[in-house]
Amino acid sequence: MEEAAMCRRAARDAVRDIGPERLRTVIDDLLADASMLPGALALLSARAADESVELDSVADRAAGVQLIYDGLRLTRELSREEPWADREDHTDPNLDVLAADVLVARGFYLLARTDAAGKAVETVRAFGRDETLARAPGADTVALDGSLERNVLELATTAGTTAVGIAPSAAALDTAAALFENREPPLPPAADALPDSPGDLGIGANATEGGGSDGVPQSASDR
Numbered sequence: 001m002e003e004a005a006m007c008r009r010a011a012r013d014a015v016r017d018i019g020p021e022r023l024r025t026v027i028d029d030l031l032a033d034a035s036m037l038p039g040a041l042a043l044l045s046a047r048a049a050d051e052s053v054e055l056d057s058v059a060d061r062a063a064g065v066q067l068i069y070d071g072l073r074l075t076r077e078l079s080r081e082e083p084w085a086d087r088e089d090h091t092d093p094n095l096d097v098l099a100a101d102v103l104v105a106r107g108f109y110l111l112a113r114t115d116a117a118g119k120a121v122e123t124v125r126a127f128g129r130d131e132t133l134a135r136a137p138g139a140d141t142v143a144l145d146g147s148l149e150r151n152v153l154e155l156a157t158t159a160g161t162t163a164v165g166i167a168p169s170a171a172a173l174d175t176a177a178a179l180f181e182n183r184e185p186p187l188p189p190a191a192d193a194l195p196d197s198p199g200d201l202g203i204g205a206n207a208t209e210g211g212g213s214d215g216v217p218q219s220a221s222d223r
Helices: 002-014 021-033 039-049 055-081 091-111 117-134 141-162 172-180
Strands: 166-168 205-209
Touching: 002 021, 002 039, 002 055, 021 055, 021 091, 039 055, 039 091, 039 141, 055 117, 055 141, 055 205, 091 117, 117 141, 141 166, 141 172, 166 172
Parallel strands: none
Antiparallel strands: 166 205
8 A cells, every 4th residue: 555655665764874784684674574554554644634735744754653663563572582592693683682772763763853752752661561561470461562553553643643733532542543453463564454545544533633743742642
């Protein structure tokens, strides 16, 4: 779909200056295989809030959401698999850890001066908390893992709608989180989860004025 392709290009452009080359290759390979659902949802949400929006103007926000998710997703994978345990050469796992850190940091950079910044911080904090809880005996790791996906989808909606001066309502955020309902991590391909029409997201009917790229960053959880 158009939004997924645009997001993948924007995400790759956002990390084009990362070095050394071997690290950039790790990141490029990760983005080549990743679901673009977070970034595509950000673009689709902007279009749902304002059908006249030029999607190119939202591409950086979409890339920011995408990079944060892929960085946290990789971190979660590494913490579960512990790839250092059965090998003497730790180069590849160490590069993966560095790649995860770079992705999250670059994602934050892209969202830092937007009204999605607060939600981005909240998403990363919740991820750290949930990863800690997941290590407790008897923890429901599937439910805890899924909270990352739901939070990222809310972040995507926030990043998209605030790009056109609209703050998403609680109902709009619930609709975004529901895209992951009855699924297991990680996120599916964008085309498998997103509706064909932006109007099917219900954002136009459930959004409120008040977002924008020049305002004070606010978290969607403050609803």
